[in-house]
Amino acid sequence: MNLSRTTDIIKFKASTVYNYLNNPINYESILADEISEFSMIDAKSFAIKIGSLPKISLEHKSNVLERSTSLKSKNEKLSFVFNFKVSEIDESSCNIEINFKGEFSSMMQMMIKPPMNKFLDAISKKVISIDFSK
Template sequence: MKLESPKVTLDQSAETTFNFLSDIKNFESLMPENISKFEVLDTDKFLFALKGMPDIILKKKEAVPHSKIVLGAAGGKLDFALIADINEVAEQKTEVQLHFEGDFNAMMAMMIKNPISKFMETLVTKMKTAI
């Protein structure tokens, strides 16, 4: 299953955006209102939970300076990646788009498609004010 968030344009450089997203504790400021738990587990790993959902642990798997950050599932039964593509379009103007990739059976994909799409949309929308 592959999903994409809307693209957002930030009034920041790609470097500033990349540095913000590289520091995983900053993801707390991007989380939706219905977050019930957020905990930094390590310098590259955090746990979060949304109300009514199980805990999810994300670990920074890859970082390509100023252009891409890949967070992946760290443990649990589901294997997926959340990828942030960062593209500087002008000085102090950067586009960010999130991509979600995971292998799920059809039933699971149907159940999680809308919540994950809304989650990614919230993350990119909150980037406008958090970064």
Template sequence: MELESQKVTVQKSQEELFQFLTNVENYEKIMPDSKEKFEVKSQDTFAFALKGMPEIELQIKETREPEFIVLGSTSDKFNFSLDVVVEPAGENQSHAQLFFHGKFNAMMAMMVKGPLKKFISALADNTANLS
């Protein structure tokens, strides 16, 4: 299953946004309002839970400074990655877009598509609101 967020403009330079998004503690600041739990597990791993969803643990799997970050699930049961693309958009601005790649059976895909689309849209919107 492939999903993507809208491309948003952020009031941070490409380098600033990349640094922000490679610090796992900062993901708590862009989580949706439905966040019930957020916990930093290590320097590159965090866990979170949203209302009505199981806990998910994400790890920074790959980075390509200053434009690309891959967050991957640490669970075999919920196998997916979330790519973040950061593009320059001026001196103190950048564009960010999220791409979700998941391997789910058809039934699971049907159940999670709506909530996942909302989740990545909320992450993008909250990233756009960073100052």
């Protein structure tokens, strides 16, 4: 299953937004309205609860060359990854392409797809209002 969204224009430098996304603790504020729980596991991973889905642990990885970060499921039974790629529009603005890719049975996909679509819609709208300079 592949789902993606691209944010509207964000009025911050691409490097500023990338640096913000590169700090796992910042995902608590990014995801705040869409999750019921957030807890840091270690410096590179955290656990969240999205809607009626079970609590999931995510590991953060970054790719400096591509200005992208990823959040990969640490649960072998739920294999998926969120990718956030920051693209520069000009010196003072950028956008983020958010991708979700997961390997699920057709039954699991039917259960996961609606809340994940809602989650991606909300996150793509939320990130344009964040003050990335903090």
